[in-house]
Amino acid sequence: MKVDELPVDERLKRVIKERGIEELYPPQAEALKSGVLEGRNLVLAIPTASGKTLVSEIVMVDKLLREGGKAVYLVPLKALAEEKYREFKEWESLGLRVAATTGDYDSTDDWLGKYDIIVATAEKFDSLLRHGARWIRDVKLVVADEVHLIGSYDRGATLEMILTHMLGRAQILALSATVGNAEELAEWLDAALVMSEWRPVQLRKGVFHTGTLIWEDGTVERYPENWYSLVTDAVKRGKGALVFVNTRRSAEKEALALSKLVSSHLTKPEKRALENLASQLEDNPTSEKLKKALVGGVAFHHAGLSRTERTLIEDAFREGLIKVITATPTLSAGVNLPSFRVVIRDTKRYAGFGWTDIPVLEIQQMMGRAGRPKYDKYGEAIIVARTDEPGKLMERYIRGKPEKLFSMLANEQAFRSQILALITNFGVKSFSELVHFLERTFYAHQRKDLSSLEYKAKDVVYFLVENEFIDLDLEGKFQALPFGKRTSQLYIDPLTAKKFKDAFPALEKNPNPFGIFQLIASTPDMATLTARRREMEDYLDLAYELEDKLYASIPYYEDSRFQGFLGQVKTAKVLLDWINEVPETRIYETYNIDPGDLYRLLELADWLMYSLIELYKLFDPKEDILQYLRDLHLRLRHGVREELLELVRLPNIGRKRARALYNAGFRSVEDIVRAKPAELLRVEGIGAKILDGIYRHLGIEKSVSVQERPKKRGTLEDFLK
DNA sequence: CTACGTTGTTTCTAGACAGCATGTC
DNA sequence: CTAGAAACAACGTAG
The missing domain is CATH 3.40.50.300 (P-loop containing nucleotide triphosphate hydrolases)
Structure with a gap:
């Protein structure tokens, strides 16, 4: 048409x-x-x-x-x-x-x-x-x-x-x-x-097993035994490859290994461009590994990377500068990033309680990344058979049909939150109205029988009434209470809200960061770290040491919550380090986490801290406590000690610049207003642009003279000029 | 007795949405 | 129930 x-x-x-x-x-x-x-x-x-x-x-x-x-x-x-x-x-x-x-x-x-x-x-x-x-x-x-x-x-x-x-x-x-x-x-x-199965760029699918590549049409190609040859072959032909693996560690390991093989196929200008790219990365353990891979034209990609690093890699791969990306599932359903060849190393993944086959739907999405519309006549997706038999993989993932979709409405956490919203935000007034709504869901359409869902809904309603999210009047009509309404608008799990509410009395008596962070970490909305085996004792000791600061009791070893609790303590400790200005790199090393993980933790803690404050406001708040919480929220957002809170409100001043200013004797906005521009420019990290922004923010007319600040260590290029 | 090599044992494992009010290094 | 790599511990041997 x-x-x-x-x-x-x-x-x-x-x-x-x-x-x-x-x-x-x-x-x-x-x-x-x-x-x-x-x-x-x-x-x-x-x-x-x-x-x-x-x-x-x-x-x-x-x-x-x-x-x-x-x-x-x-x-x-x-x-x-x-x-x-x-x-x-x-x-x-x-x-x-x-x-x-x-x-x-x-x-x-x-x-x-x-x-x-x-x-x-x-x-x-x-x-x-x-x-x-x-x-x-x-x-x-x-x-x-x-x-x-x-x-x-x-x-x-x-x-x-x-x-x-x-x-x-x-x-x-x-x-x-x-x-x-x-x-x-x-x-x-x-x-x-x-x-339809139709694709604008043809897709050839195959299975690789110790040197034999069998395409779905039955044709066979011979390769060296190791699957790395699939990748180097693509690079030799002037194309790229996307490799999917199931752990971050594997992504990093394979990136490094492939980097050594791919490196020899790079041109001089490419190598220079890659080195330039690598030099743009931050200095932390994860980036260091990435740099090593990058100079060979390979990158790994997983959620531990910062957003900027991820986009940097994606863009460079699209341009053809990076030849190979080894990735965890981050890339299987993300932004548009096609590649001539897709190699799937793993079809199993560890999922909580054991190894499970990755769903066909997901593997097919990975395979779907093969073939770049404007450059390739066709794309190739190859599954590597390492443990399973090649025939089995061909059957399941290449000839097989993807799974059916099942409604997940009955998932307790989601259901709880959605029912609350129906009552507090969507005007559902009675249980029969609630059921009436549920009858229109995919769950109802698929399962026909609503009785077990109704049963769950009853439990949820009971929980919501019990904890004063909603009220039931004499005729059994629902009534939204402010606590419920706010919880729903904050978009947090009612269970999180309940935990906060229950902790308020203890919090008022003894407001402190560790207690608050552990509280936040204990909610279902927070992502928590897991305490490793050999760390467990340390975090248990820490918990006992700071026991009087906690709002929860320390569970016993036999308690099913024990493991989780230690993870919460670890998470709280990371947040504590963050607001005490421990350098990021040291946080990564101490807790063995990646930049992306820290970012995620902070993002979540920030949101939950805000929610905690908003909910506290509903329960006869004490002004000094409220102020304490607000300050802590700000400290969490900026990663600073209390004394920097004033400085950090200035535009473009974060934890590093604020600390530099403070240590140089500029401890308040007042100090900065009084200081001469030239004095401020001498502070590490403060340049004309930054200072200009500060003055504008403060509404001060002061010209930032164009005089250069002492030159930093010149680069090699400066030297050659 | 120490330094180092070998072998068996234990540990660990993907991703990422939401509030609100403005601007990191 | 299905893996595989790395860290670690235990053991063994050469010097």
């Missing part, structure tokens, strides 16, 4: 043709003929990179141009929200306004009501729904990207609830990977279903 033949707005066609697209892919054409353009719901289950985004763009833009209103595009990752936002920006040429919003990123300061296309993570949209944003009623279309995540254990329920809320109120376009029961999903959404 030609773009010209589309029954859509002419302006829309023009923009698409300007992209150089004249002809639609068969599944795209089929999708657009399904009735979506007339407002029908659609489930589009096709492989990654086969043009789902274009379909959604056409549907969104046509609808908006024709009817006005808003379209919401839901994604599972913050990084994807940014990616889609950039892509959709193009439509501003037609007068449509595009915005993206996630927990830590808003593309705009203006309120979302002004925008036509809103990209958001599912959780963020759920939160917006709870806050009752007025513009929600203008939403005419919801596009749910990666809708198969409805089957994810911890995040599936959110998506399911959003769709249940919006079903009937807006058109729904659900984009899915190939799943075992797309029909069931389509039935639930009362949607047309378009399924």
Whole structure:
């Protein structure tokens, strides 16, 4: 089907043709003929990179141009929200306004009501729904990207609830990977279903076993015995490879090993560019390892890396500078990052209580990364058979069908939180109304029988009443209480809120960072570290040493909570180090964690600390305690001791610069106002730009003279000039 | 007795969403 | 129930 033949707005066609697209892919054409353009719901289950985004763009833009209103595009990752936002920006040429919003990123300061296309993570949209944003009623279309995540254990329920809320109120376009029961999903959404295996770039799949590469069509190729040869072969042919492994350690190890092999295939300019890239990285143990791999044209990629490092690697790989990435599943479903060859080293993964096979759906998503649309005629995805027999892998992952999706609404944590929201934010007034709502969920559609869910719902309601989130009046009607309403808006687990509430009396008596951090670490919303075997004694000792500061009692060794508790103590200790200005590198070394882990911990602690304060406000707060908590929150956010709190409020002054200023004798804003610019410029880390910003922030007219500060150690390039 | 090598034993393991109000090194 | 690498401990031997 030609773009010209589309029954859509002419302006829309023009923009698409300007992209150089004249002809639609068969599944795209089929999708657009399904009735979506007339407002029908659609489930589009096709492989990654086969043009789902274009379909959604056409549907969104046509609808908006024709009817006005808003379209919401839901994604599972913050990084994807940014990616889609950039892509959709193009439509501003037609007068449509595009915005993206996630927990830590808003593309705009203006309120979302002004925008036509809103990209958001599912959780963020759920939160917006709870806050009752007025513009929600203008939403005419919801596009749910990666809708198969409805089957994810911890995040599936959110998506399911959003769709249940919006079903009937807006058109729904659900984009899915190939799943075992797309029909069931389509039935639930009362949607047309378009399924296809078609890909614009052909995909060859095969299994590798000790030197033999068997393609799915039966052809066989011989390679050296070690699977590394699959990677070096791709590099020799001027292409790249993406290697998936199941642990961070493996990713790092294989990156280093492959780096040595790939290195010899690099050109001089490439080597120079790579060294330049490596020099941009920070100084910490993880980055050091990364640098070693990078100079050989290889990088590892996992959640321990900082965001900047991750994007740096992704961009360099896209440019072809980095030849090989070894990755944990971070890359299997993330931003768009195709590669000529994909090598899957592991098909098993450790999951809590043992080794499990990685789901077919996930392996297929990894394989789907093979083949770069603009550069390759085809892509190759190869599974390495190390333990399992090659035949078995071929059967399961290459010829096999992906798993069915199952509703995860009954997941206790998610369910608890969603029921609270229904009562406090969505006007559900009685148990029968609650059941009535649940009847419209995917769970109900799939299981037919609601009795066990109703039973769980009763337990949850009982828990919510018991802990004063909600009230029951004499006729059995629900009534939202402020505690419940705030909990729901803060988007925290009711159990977290309860833990906070229960701890308030003890906290008031003895406010201290260690107690508060352990409290935060003990909630289900916090990610905690695990105490390693040989650390356990240390953290137990620490807990006893600081026992009078804790708001919880130390569990006995036999207690099932013992292990978890030690992890909480460890986590609390990391946070404690952070606010005591222990350098990051030392934190990484002491606790054996990566930069990404620390970032994640701080991000979560920040959010929970805020929530703790907000909830405390509801319970007859004491002003001095409140102030104490606010200060601690600020210390946590900036990673500083109390004495730096004043300085750290200044723009671009974080823990390092604030400490430098303080140690140089500038201990307050007052000191800075009084000081001469030249004096301040002598402080390490304070340059003209920074100082200028500070003056502007303070509303001071002082010219930062252009005089250079003493030059730092020159680089080699300076020397050669 | 010490330094070092060998062998058996234990330990450890992926990822990442949410509030709010503005700006890290 | 299914792995595999690394850290660690125990043991053994040469000098």
